Amino acid sequence: MGSGKTTLARTLSSHLNIPFYELDNVVWKRFQSGDVRRSEKERDEYLQNIVRSNAWIIEGVHYEWVLPSFQQAELIIYLDTPYSIRTYQIIKRFVRQKFALEQANYQPTFNIFWKMFQWNSFFERPK
Structure with a gap:
């Protein structure tokens, strides 16, 4: 948190015209009335749909269940902010x-x- 992941993803998305996805929004369904956690199956299917698309930027700190995105990524940027x-x-x-x-x-x-x-x-x- 606070390392600049979303800012960097948003900037790259804008400059490269590639959609970006926050992993928190893959985990959670967002509603006005409150957030609802997706089941692991729903979450994994959502991630697979993103990874199957032509181009994408994913940002977040999740690492265990996002292996498919690591395997398909052309570039992985790790921010080591003080x-x-x-x-x-x-x-x-x-x-x-x-x-x-x-x-x-x-x-x-x-x-x-x-x-x-x-x-x-x-x-x-x-x-």
């Missing part, structure tokens, strides 16, 4: 979303904000 930059971006995004200056695919709660910090620090742990 922890401090990601932390700043998480704070900035949360504030912008709370003041409705930036749209969110989720309800920006303090619970989610805290989870973002936990996920961010988890990424720094030695594997």
